[in-house]
Amino acid sequence: MKVQPQRDNLFTNEQFHYNSDQQQVVCPGAKTTYRSTYLKEFKGRQFYFCREDCRSCPLRAECTTAKSGRTILFRRPLGTHSGGETIQSNGR
Secondary structure, three states: OOOOOOOOOOHHHHHOOOOOOOOOEEOOOOOOOOOOEEEHHOEEEEEEOOOOHHHOOOHHHOOOOOOOOOOOEEEEHHHHHHHHHHEOOOOO
């Protein structure tokens, strides 16, 4: 998996909220991730937003250009998330 650099005109990871009770991420458009997976090579958890949610979202142009929907990778234990500890993946 290739990590994409953050684009200046897209939402940053700090604009997404991690819900520790449900272990999901909520986007600025109030959509939640539908799955996640641990990526050993990045020592973090990748969260995936539903393609259909992203396609129909009015905030899409500010969030992602990915055909498969936005994903976010957290590289730190999720209970201790802070803005500087995340990297963007597939926000392109």
